[in-house]
Amino acid sequence: MTQTASNIAHAIRLHEFGGPEVMRLDAIELPLPASGEVQLRQTAIGFNYIDVYQRSGKYPLPAPTGLGHEAAGVVEAVGAGVEDLQVGDRVVYMNAGVGAYADRRNVAASKLVKIPAGISDENAAAVFFKAMTAQYLVKKTHPVQAGDVVLVHAAAGGVGQILSGWAKALGATVIGTAGSAAKCEVALAAGCDAAIDYSQPDWVAQVIAAMDGRKARVVYDSVARHTFMGSLDCAAPFGMVVLFGAASGPAPAIEPELLNKKGCLFLTRPSVFPHNADTATFRANAADVFEAMASGAVRATIGARFSLAQAADAHRAAEGRSITGAIVMRP
Ligand SMILES: NC(=O)c1ccc[n+]([C@@H]2O[C@H](COP(=O)([O-])OP(=O)(O)OC[C@H]3O[C@@H](n4cnc5c(N)ncnc54)[C@H](OP(=O)(O)O)[C@@H]3O)[C@@H](O)[C@H]2O)c1
Missing domain, CATH: 3.90.180.10 (Medium-chain alcohol dehydrogenases, catalytic domain)
Structure with missing residues (x-):
């Protein structure tokens, strides 16, 4: 041509x-x-x-x-x-x-x-940036295993829907949160097993109840200011809180000792760009995303x-x- x-x-x-x-x-x-x-x-x-x-x-x-x-x-x-x-x-x-x-x-x-x-x-x-984000979150930051309880905030959003669906396809029990009852319906359709409206004041108790008394092996939190302290309460002992965005504003500063008090938690703040910095890794991650699209895990x-x-x-x-x-x- x-x-x-x-x-x-x-x-x-x-x-x-x-x-x-x-x-x-x-x-x-x-x-x-x-x-x-x-x-x-x-x-x-x-x-x-x-x-x-x-x-x-x-x-x-x-x-x-x-x-x-x-x-x-x-x-x-x-x-x-x-x-x-x-x-x-x-x-x-x-x-x-x-x-x-x-x-x-x-x-x-x-x-x-x-x-x-x-x-x-x-x-x-529509999908590539968001799915490349979900890819490192479910495969690298915390490799999601069948049977894991996973909490996804903003589960009706762009990344949120993809992350929820992919974690579900990997065999996790996925609890989503969203800002309204209508958005909770969208989170359920995206693959969440239960969805909680986090505009409700008791959303943390509702999330823990939806997990049948268990807590989350990993919490994916891109909302930050509104959700972060609650995320620490929703994570299981030795669980991981992944802060990867700040849609409601920055998370409050915390003392490291708080992670001990909340159950020896791991806290990380990752980004999609370093996960795709070299061409070979970028292409391998992209192939994983296209495979997940072909299998229906990512829509x-x-x-x-x-x-x-x-x-x-x-x-x-x-x-x-x-x-x-x-x-x-x-x-
Ligand atoms: N670190 C990384 O590698 C990485 C990469 C990609 C994206 N991200 C982050 O992932 C998040 C989702 O990204 P996206 O592009 O897919 O956007 P999006 O989900 O379409 O939009 C942001 C979501 O945040 C929720 N939200 C809660 N409080 C909000 C507020 N005060 N203002 C606006 N939205 C609020 C909204 O859901 P409700 O109305 O249901 O609350 C909305 O669905 C963003 O925080 C983004 O920065 C991080």
Whole structure:
């Protein structure tokens, strides 16, 4: 196929940090792909909650900057030295640096994986970053075993649904939490054995009751401020509390001694990027995700679609907690 590199892209740029309104759709110059890069015509862009932290300045970036970590697209031009990709290949990425909110982009070939036949670009962009997160959480941070009791907070969200379904497929008993009765229904449909509305003041007691008096071998907590102290109470002795996000704000600071008092707990604060830092590990993890999609352990549930020009509305919807499942943007 012929190379069709473009020298103009349209991309969301941040010239300052703050509310959703700081996102501007700019026309920017796009050079030819450098050595080791390909140029993508992007077809679907995945929203992830980290985009909110970075847009608002909670996770600082140097301005001006692009935004977004995940997209699917078609290779339109190939730079020197790229041997494993060609024009026309459908690919997806999740750790190529910020800038996924764009219609075209140059990306290092080492950060791309081909999308298997049978998975649409939209489903790949909806799931890849979130499933790569769930992958290290259930396979590496705590390798989930059949019979484990697992607690997943925000279980109706993008990562939450995938994490719940995957832990269930590995044989765990999965308790989910979510912010409303309707969202608890979504958590149940995603694979949770029981779902508790954590807007209720006694949610911790309800979670422990739902675990038949047992406590959780692992608690996956991406909500933080609202849930963290309760998470320590829901973990079994020698269990692990995995703090991997802060959707409600940062977790309170604790003294290490508290982990002893709560049952010799393990506490970790991991991230998806170091788990996929080298190309071989990234590709192996991606293969695991695609296998889980093929087996049905991981399902793509799209909660809302926006155009790239409506990125601010996508962020408002996410921050307003009105969506269940993944948000996808179309360039
Ligand atoms: N460390 C990592 O490697 C990593 C990687 C990916 C994602 N994450 C984290 O995983 C979490 C989920 O990410 P996602 O992209 O799939 O987003 P998401 O689940 O679609 O959205 C965030 C969820 O947090 C819950 N939430 C609780 N309090 C909230 C508040 N005050 N404001 C907004 N939401 C609140 C919402 O559920 P309810 O309305 O039901 O409470 C919502 O489902 C995020 O915290 C993200 O930072 C971490």
